Amino acid sequence: MARSCRLSAPRPHNGLVWGVSAGRIRPADIVRPVMAGDPKPPPPGDPGDDPPRSDQGFVAMSYLISGIVVWGFIGWLVDRWLDFGGVATAIGAVIGAAGGVYLIARRLGA
Amino acid sequence: MLGQAIALPQSEFPPGVEDFYLPTVVPWEGTGYWVTKITLLVWVTVAILIIFFLTAYRNPKLVPTKRQWFAESIYGFVRNNIAVDMIGHKGVRFAPYLTTLFCFILLNNLWGIVPGAQISPSSHIAFPAILAVISYVLFIAVGVQKHGIGYFKHAVVPPAPGFILPLLVPIEIFSNFLVRPFSLAVRLFANMFAGHMLLLVFTLGGFAMLNATPLLAPVSLLSWAMTIALTFLEALVIMLQSYVFVVLTASYVQGALADEH
């Protein structure tokens, strides 16, 4: 295949995907703009560039569970050590939940 | 595969974990677990993906053929609705990886409801675990590439006054570096495992009731009807889980790329 290696500008429509050797063209440029009205990316720094996030629920749950598990575990270790009979675990879980809520407020509520 | 479908009525009723360890499909291999239906399904998945995307883009046209249109729709969906939406327009460079991940997981999950295959390779923890490890290494590498070694400080120390940091830093470490890969892998695995188990319970339960007494035949029929209904529910779960895996990977990459607060 005599194919020019000096494809600087993307020339998308002449069989570029032959083999894996066309490394100079980013794979994203190979594909035609999928829809006719493919929007131009906004210039960086545009406030509209900040996309709405659809994963915040996972983040929130992850922080809460992590907080309770980590500090509950630390409290449980203290329980095993000083024999408090579960009180330290409970305090640890409450502290961890508070920490998780604080983190969610900082990361998601800023 | 056909032999299994015929041997199904004799299976033990309460299905268990051992139902996921299928016998080898290579007759000369003895009792090893090396080439099983699971292995074959993964190979078929990889072959389908490679052949489909290579042939779809062998000769791209300005007015796409049906196959090219389909490939472009998948890629465009992942690029626009996941990569760009989650990461911003910098995210286009991750779109190839995300698309591959999406297609691979989707096809692997789909084997769970394809008649004749009826078990998903994702219901073995090994495949989701390796995929999760790849995503884990990817987002850490992206973070280190962007911020240098300060990425770890950036990821672990939240914007908060100093006296409260000892409370928060362990939570951040746990949630960012331990829970993330674990939950990625377990979420996919558990959904596929539970889905397969659900279908097994209703299918084998029908046979078990029929074997117990013929009087229960109507209930067995109901049970099999439930199996078919649950197969459609599984189809939903399959799409949702592959989407969620890719969205969360994109979200972790976005977190690694984010600027300092």
Next chain:
Amino acid sequence: MNLAEVTGSVAAIGYGLAAIGPGIGVGLVFSAYIQSTARQPESSRLTIPYMWIGFAVIEALALLGVAFGFVWMGDL
């Protein structure tokens, strides 16, 4: 005379009861967010932080229920 006897951990029943409140609460939080966004879509950026904070506070109660279930596994 024993009318009914329960064996095993009663903590599971306790957690079931404890989860009712947070369940209702989380439903209220998201329904309020959806309603306010449907009435005034441009306010979503303003209300989303409060939604997450409210969700976190309420959900923490449910998760604390799990934790306490493990702490006093039926021996109180």
